[in-house]
Amino acid sequence: MAAGQTKSLAELGLTAQGGRRAEITGLSVDSREVRKGHLFAALPGTKVHGGDFIQYALRMGAAAILTDARGARLAADELSTSDAALILAEDPRQTLAYAAALWFGAQPEVVVAVTGTNGKTSVANFCRQIWTELGFAAVNIGTTGVEGAHEAPLAHTTPEPITLHRVLADCEAAGVTHAAMEASSHGLEQRRLDGVRLVAAGFTNFSQDHLDYHAGFDEYFAAKAGLFARVLPEDGIAVINVDDDKGPAMAEIACARGQDLITVGRAAGSDIQLQAQRFAPTGQDLRFDWKGRAHQVSLDLIGGFQAENVLLAAGLAIAAGADPERVFETLGQMKTVRGRMQLAATRANGATVFVDFAHTPDAIATALKALRPHVMGRLVAVVGAGGDRDTAKRPLMGQAAVENADLVIVTDDNPRREEPAAIRAAVMAGVADAGGAELAREVGDRAEAILRGVDMLGPGDALLICGKGHETGQIVGDDVFPFDDSEQASVAVAALDGGLA
Numbered sequence: 345m346a347a348g349q350t351k352s353l354a355e356l357g358l359t360a361q362g363g364r365r366a367e368i369t370g371l372s373v374d375s376r377e378v379r380k381g382h383l384f385a386a387l388p389g390t391k392v393h394g395g396d397f398i399q400y401a402l403r404m405g406a407a408a409i410l411t412d413a414r415g416a417r418l419a420a421d422e423l424s425t426s427d428a429a430l431i432l433a434e435d436p437r438q439t440l441a442y443a444a445a446l447w448f449g450a451q452p453e454v455v456v457a458v459t460g461t462n463g464k465t466s467v468a469n470f471c472r473q474i475w476t477e478l479g480f481a482a483v484n485i486g487t488t489g490v491e492g493a494h495e496a497p498l499a500h501t502t503p504e505p506i507t508l509h510r511v512l513a514d515c516e517a518a519g520v521t522h523a524a525m526e527a528s529s530h531g532l533e534q535r536r537l538d539g540v541r542l543v544a545a546g547f548t549n550f551s552q553d554h555l556d557y558h559a560g561f562d563e564y565f566a567a568k569a570g571l572f573a574r575v576l577p578e579d580g581i582a583v584i585n586v587d588d589d590k591g592p593a594m595a596e597i598a599c600a601r602g603q604d605l606i607t608v609g610r611a612a613g614s615d616i617q618l619q620a621q622r623f624a625p626t627g628q629d630l631r632f633d634w635k636g637r638a639h640q641v642s643l644d645l646i647g648g649f650q651a652e653n654v655l656l657a658a659g660l661a662i663a664a665g666a667d668p669e670r671v672f673e674t675l676g677q678m679k680t681v682r683g684r685m686q687l688a689a690t691r692a693n694g695a696t697v698f699v700d701f702a703h704t705p706d707a708i709a710t711a712l713k714a715l716r717p718h719v720m721g722r723l724v725a726v727v728g729a730g731g732d733r734d735t736a737k738r739p740l741m742g743q744a745a746v747e748n749a750d751l752v753i754v755t756d757d758n759p760r761r762e763e764p765a766a767i768r769a770a771v772m773a774g775v776a777d778a779g780g781a782e783l784a785r786e787v788g789d790r791a792e793a794i795l796r797g798v799d800m801l802g803p804g805d806a807l808l809i810c811g812k813g814h815e816t817g818q819i820v821g822d823d824v825f826p827f828d829d830s831e832q833a834s835v836a837v838a839a840l841d842g843g844l845a
């Protein structure tokens with residue numbers, strides 16, 4: 345949509361009360377962003393109802409208001425005396441999503457989405473890598489922004505519809521034909537991607553998360569299931585990890601909609617069936633069947649779960665029309681997602697150093713457990729907890745580290761406005777509670793902690809630096825100092841081994 349253009353309500357698929365017409369100059373969900381001629385979507389929120397801001401939006405020149413019955417009641421007086429068109433919808437977030445799709449118009453020819461508690465960013469990224477290897481102009485859209493044939497930063501994993509459709513239209517204008525996007529549970533619940541034309545959708549797994557937002561487990565599951573129950577059309581293809589406890593339930597929801605299914609997993613009868621996995625120091629070999637035919641691939645990726653992610657991405661690429669055999673040929677080329685079980689450096693003696701974004705007790709345990717089968721010798725962990733964040737997780741992070749690593753170095757990770765020593769003490773307390781005091785030491789300076797960790801590594805050992813992943817700064821007070829775990833790992837190896845990083 346070029347600047348200065350307008351669209352009628354009918355062109356946006358909207359019908360106003362009393363058949364009122366309006367020429368729309370732009371869309372906004374925040375009254376503070378309303379300009380003359382805008383359609384203001386006054387949405388029910390978690391803190392307030394957007395209806396409270398209709399009066400302000402009208403003063404700013406809004407030509408139309410989209411809201412629900414409650415929003416209209418909140419501004420009944422202002423609306424009755426205004427010339428603006430009023431569009432009433434039962435689900436104004438969904439109506440906004442459809443209108444945003446029509447406002448921006450263009451989307452890449454092939455769009456797939458992936459949901460699940462873990463692995464969304466990884467699967468979307470692998471999907472983009474597969475398409476790129478096959479010669480398509482492709483992007484992934486999510487937590488790490490827009491990456492690939494078109495690049496742009498994003499503030500949210502699944503942006504609200506106006507941003508999302510602007511991004512999809514920009515991608516299309518840049519020649520992108522294939523896009524793989526993350527569908528967060530917030531995004532699904534808030535109908536952010538309801539206007540996206542999906543050809544396929546994937547499900548990774550389901551575990552506890554975001555219960556601060558969703559009312560409970562069932563509601564959290566229902567939000568994720570919305571991808572198949574509502575967003576993916578009936579002629580779309582559902583790609584489901586059936587090894588997860590919730591996989592079969594998700595597959596049933598997809599079948600009930602009449603969607604075709606590609607199942608992925610170790611379970612007998614899966615379309616892509618993982619038969620065997622062998623772990624090496626910096627990767628793994630997989631044997632899997634596609635419709636009963638055996639295939640083998642060597643992945644440069646760490647962690648058993650990465651096999652699930654890669655095979656799910658392969659399933660999505662196949663669902664979106666790629667030739668299965670050509671898709672499988674690309675899998676050996678997959679590069680790790682930045683900061684997620686990323687091989688950062690290798691010592692002269694063969695010992696390896698990995699960087700992972702694990703910054704919760706659960707994530708630290710998962711990451712260390714995933715690394716263990718790749719390591720013949722000792723597993724060393726560098727961990728630290730962030731300042732001005734959940735204090736309850738600190739001892740649990742120390743505990744998770746000492747229970748799953750052989751040696752632990754407790755250091756600083758973005759102390760922000762807190763006293764770094766107090767944060768480290770809380771992590772150390774968890775280490776001691778787990779009975780691992782003699783296995784851990786405290787080194788406040790993160791660069792020194794990494795250097796000491798690398799120095800401990802003998803042949804066959806590995807170090808996992810947890811917490812910062814792709815981050816590029818250490819936040820101390822209000823300052824951000826340049827700091828990159830992966831870079832520091834290389835510096836440490838070079839310092840100790842004489843330039844071999």
Ligand SMILES: CC(=O)N[C@H]1[C@@H](OP(=O)(O)OP(=O)(O)OC[C@H]2O[C@@H](n3ccc(=O)[nH]c3=O)[C@H](O)[C@@H]2O)O[C@H](CO)[C@@H](O)[C@@H]1O[C@H](C)C(=O)N[C@@H](C)C(=O)N[C@H](CCC(=O)O)C(=O)O
Binds near residue numbers: 386388
């Ligand atoms: C918790 C949550 O998801 N909130 C989203 C929600 O806002 P809300 O319901 O809290 O809004 P509210 O403050 O109650 O206000 C209600 C309405 O009044 C409007 N308003 C408010 C004030 C004002 O002066 N004028 C005005 O018009 C607001 O724009 C909103 O539309 O609706 C807004 C408009 O659609 C979203 O922008 C907002 O996302 C916020 C920015 C957010 O941070 N969301 C995060 C939690 C999120 O979505 N994260 C997921 C990933 C999670 C993960 O996997 O880790 C993501 O996809 O990024």
Ligand SMILES: Nc1ncnc2c1ncn2[C@@H]1O[C@H](COP(=O)(O)OP(=O)(O)OP(=O)(O)O)[C@@H](O)[C@H]1O
Binds near residue numbers: 460684707
């Ligand atoms: N299939 C999986 N099963 C279990 N854990 C996984 C899986 N894939 C990734 N993880 C773990 O979850 C972490 C986050 O992975 P990723 O960024 O791909 O997930 P995400 O769903 O996009 O997460 P977020 O909601 O935080 O954006 C990884 O660092 C890894 O430790």
Ligand SMILES: N[C@H](CCC[C@H](N)C(=O)O)C(=O)O
Binds near residue numbers: 729730733758
């Ligand atoms: N999105 C998370 C990331 C935390 C990463 C870790 N490095 C920390 O600072 O605690 C947060 O800001 O809480």
Ligand SMILES: [Mg+2]
Binds near residue numbers: 486
């Ligand atoms: Mg993500």
